[in-house]
Amino acid sequence: MSILQELNHLRIPLEDIKQATNNFSRENLIGRGGFGSVYKGELIRSYASASSLENQGRSVAVKRLDKSSDQGQKEFLREIEILSHYRHRNVVSLVGFCKEDEEIILVYQYASRGSLDKYLATTHITWVQRLRICIGAARGLNYLHSNVGEGRRVIHGDVKSSNIVLDANWEAKVCDFGLAKIANTNQSFVFSPVSGTGGYLDPSYQVTGMLTKESDVYSLGVTLFEVLCGRAAVMATLQDERRDLTYLVKTRYEEGRLEEIVEPNLLQQMKMDSFRNFFRIAYQCLSKDRKKRPTMGAIIKQLEISLKYQVGCRHAPIEGRYCGSYIGGRPFSFRLESHQKLRRILIDHDDWIHSIQFTAEEHGKLYSSEQCGGDGGHNSGQTSEINFGAYEEIIGISGTVGDTPSTWFDLGSTIITSLSIKTTENTYGPFGRHTDESSFSEDWDAGSFAGFYGRYGWWLNGLGCYLNVITQNGIQTRAPFLKIGMQALLQASMVVMAGG
Numbered sequence: 472m473s474i475l476q477e478l479n480h481l482r483i484p485l486e487d488i489k490q491a492t493n494n495f496s497r498e499n500l501i502g503r504g505g506f507g508s509v510y511k512g513e514l515i516r517s518y519a520s521a522s523s524l525e526n527q528g529r530s531v532a533v534k535r536l537d538k539s540s541d542q543g544q545k546e547f548l549r550e551i552e553i554l555s556h557y558r559h560r561n562v563v564s565l566v567g568f569c570k571e572d573e574e575i576i577l578v579y580q581y582a583s584r585g586s587l588d589k590y591l592a593t594t595h596i597t598w599v600q601r602l603r604i605c606i607g608a609a610r611g612l613n614y615l616h617s618n619v620g621e622g623r624r625v626i627h628g629d630v631k632s633s634n635i636v637l638d639a640n641w642e643a644k645v646c647d648f649g650l651a652k653i654a655n656t657n658q659s660f661v662f663s664p665v666s667g668t669g670g671y672l673d674p675s676y677q678v679t680g681m682l683t684k685e686s687d688v689y690s691l692g693v694t695l696f697e698v699l700c701g702r703a704a705v706m707a708t709l710q711d712e713r714r715d716l717t718y719l720v721k722t723r724y725e726e727g728r729l730e731e732i733v734e735p736n737l738l739q740q741m742k743m744d745s746f747r748n749f750f751r752i753a754y755q756c757l758s759k760d761r762k763k764r765p766t767m768g769a770i771i772k773q774l775e776i777s778l779k780y781q782v783g784c785r786h787a788p789i790e791g792r793y794c795g796s797y798i799g800g801r802p803f804s805f806r807l808e809s810h811q812k813l814r815r816i817l818i819d820h821d822d823w824i825h826s827i828q829f830t831a832e833e834h835g836k837l838y839s840s841e842q843c844g845g846d847g848g849h850n851s852g853q854t855s856e857i858n859f860g861a862y863e864e865i866i867g868i869s870g871t872v873g874d875t876p877s878t879w880f881d882l883g884s885t886i887i888t889s890l891s892i893k894t895t896e897n898t899y900g901p902f903g904r905h906t907d908e909s910s911f912s913e914d915w916d917a918g919s920f921a922g923f924y925g926r927y928g929w930w931l932n933g934l935g936c937y938l939n940v941i942t943q944n945g946i947q948t949r950a951p952f953l954k955i956g957m958q959a960l961l962q963a964s965m966v967v968m969a970g971g
Contacts, residue, residue, distance in 0.1 A: 484569070488533060491514050512581075514566075531566050531579060535576050549651060550647075553625055563644040564579065564580035565579060591701050599781055601698045606775060606778065624653075624656050625652070628667060634646055671693045671694070689757060693717055695753035696753055702716065719732055742809070745780040751773070752769070752770055800929075806924075811832065813831050813920075813922075814858065815859065818857070819844070823886050825930055828842045868913050869901075885933070922937040
């Protein structure tokens, strides 16, 4: 039995479609594609497959394929196979089809606001709306990649802003499955002749012919930057570096000038944490190595965090877990405000950490903290400098804690003997001498870091991090701490009790 015979219940008579579209009148034409034209229609009666329309009106989008297109017929069958089996609120719904009198027609749920590409450059769509649209599109793709069941996954193969449509409530729906592939979940790729849309194509796929779910991730990354920059992936009228958006993004990122290509109206709306988090996940999608690209689930999580940063939430810095002595030396605090960016750390070290110093950028100017440690000229003469990229953020620290030797005039002090700093792009260190003594390790979500605090004297006696906690209506939520091993906590407690 053929696919069309199996899905006979989805057939819609040609006469009904002609009546719905005023016989495919020019007034009803809403778009053209490579394989035909799309019309808006009003169905005069319900169909078994269209029960979902009962509460949404009878408006439909009718794709009429060109009769001369063999490729269009293949896409027609593929779309029916996929959309008749898999349904999700962020995937456009198939109402039915028609194959009659040489006409090949697909009938979809109508998305009244049209495709996303029409809104890229408009100033009427807020940053919050754009974030929600991106989250919806990612949820639809995540469903196709991971949740269709039956040991299957769907690779879309042509993700782009014009293949994301918006309903009356600005809900995003992924559409146009003509190039999609159905694969088993244990298949990491399918071989396919290179097809898709220039400017969105995964470079790995172009070279190898292996289409993967990471190919969709790359294409979504391009789309996310379209949303951020308010322009298309390729601008054919330009003949310079601005023509290709991905090239422009990577160039401006390396130059630390990304703000120059962000849509100006959005730049005024966005909170810095929301912008940084969105940029970081979108940029990871464009990695040449597909194994380094995030999953759709990870993309959804980070986009939702960007939305939380933007809407009605405040960030309350709290003190993260502290490592080292609570009484040795004297305290210091280096807290970053939302408009400040950590740009440099200087660490003086040999067998332990002698001192640490921080430099932040505020409105283009650099400000340095005091040198925390090295009292009385106790410097090693070996200084390591960490310079952070414009969008690089600290997401963890680790190291060891030990004691200086006791003498007749000094009972010894608890100090930081080694330190490593982990960022969204690199791991720096270890600085000092990593030992088998009490170790510590802290990780947190990107966007959480808000500064350092601790104690110092001749050496760096203790170190902790301020972490942003999202609060709503003044209610503070739990901080994203990673617990230190129980043995390390026990040893640290014993040091404090002993007066280290």
